Amino acid sequence: MTGASGAAGTGRWGARRAVRETGTTPGGTPYALHGSGEPVVLVAGAGGTGGIWEHHTVPALTAAGRLAVTFDHEAADGTELAHTISELLTSLELTSCPLVGHSLGALAVQELLLSDPRPAGGAVLVATRGRPDPAGEALARAEDACARAGIRLPPEYEASVRLAQNLSPRTLADDRAVTEWLDIFELAALTGESAARPPRRSVPNRLAELGRITTPLLVVGFADDVLAPAPLGREVARAVPGARYAELADTGHLGFLERPDAFHTVLLDFLATLSPTEPGAPCAP
Secondary structure, eight states, X not given: OOOOOOOOSSSSSOSSSOOEEEEEOTTXXXXXXXXXXXXXXXXXXXXXXXXXXXXXXXXXXXXXTEEEEEEOOOOSSHHHHXXXXXXXXXXXTXXXXXXXXXXXXXXXXXXXXXXXXXXXXXXXXXXXXXXXXXXXXXXXXXXXXXXXXXXXXXXXXXXXXHHHHHSOHXXXXXXXXXXXXXXXXXXXXXXXXXXXXXXXXXXXXOHHHHTTOOSOEEEEEETTXXXXXXXXXXXXXXXXXXXXXXEESSOOTTHHHHSHXXXXXXXXXXXXXXXXXXXXXXXXX
């Protein structure tokens, strides 16, 4: 690892107090380590900013004695991102490590579990799907058309669209929350973070193949999600033998930010059921 900003305790991850370390993998993926203990890798969705987990999930994991691994990516589809995850796990020498993926990140974790499940000791698929649906395909075509035409929405308009796409009616009914979220989405548009996001790509139908997954699995659906509707997540859980499913009420596509306490309850409960990771053990070739 490179770019260390501090380490403490004993062993590769430290054992006595929280650490934070940043670096870049040989493949060029920037990562950050937060806390110490059993590692958990957090995989962001479209846009690929690992910092999205730092608002709530990283503090929850470090408080629970876990090492949270975040990273940035520029992947446009699940297969590409699955390769990035695999390279990250190999670079950090993580074996049997739980993976938590949101949206595109969840699709990537699914792809990894199908292609090479050995590095994953468990997986949490948040706002996922196993097949395309007409609404999602229409959005993919629309975003692709905008990208090819070089169209960039005014920041104020893009912020209002993202607001409706990502949040629940309960949040949208809260004037103060809406004002805060609009500021966040508009800032992202103004700074170019939204424009840098690759166009949404069509999702392949993997439902039949998902039955091959044997990794312990939790699927988390958000009841008011319009980008990854909860019924599609339930289909994934039904397709994977032994998979668990949890659905959170009053949550949209960013439900882990809308109701973080509820999300972390199901996340930590599931992680507690997994076998301990062996930090520092080399990944299987």
